[in-house]
Amino acid sequence: MANRLFQQARQYVEMAKDASGNGNQQELISKAKNAVSSAYANSTFAEQQQLQELQSEIDRLK
Structure with a gap:
């Protein structure tokens, strides 16, 4: 998947997960x-499904 925005979204979610308990986790979640x-708007259907999963991961971090 060459979608740059999709890749960035995945990276930010991973960074937010790695920052659990860290003072800047809320900023990374945002x-x-x-x-x-x-x-989401610029993604294929398959990417959109994966983005929904990433959103669920973010929701669990709150």
Whole structure:
């Protein structure tokens, strides 16, 4: 998948997960949410399904 926005969304979600307990986790969660939202409109159906899963991961971090 060559979609740059999709790749960024995945990276931000991973960074937010890795930052659990860290003081900047909320900032990373916010960036991850924005990245997922931005990527969704420009993604294929398969990518959209994966983005929904990433959004679920973000929701569990809150």
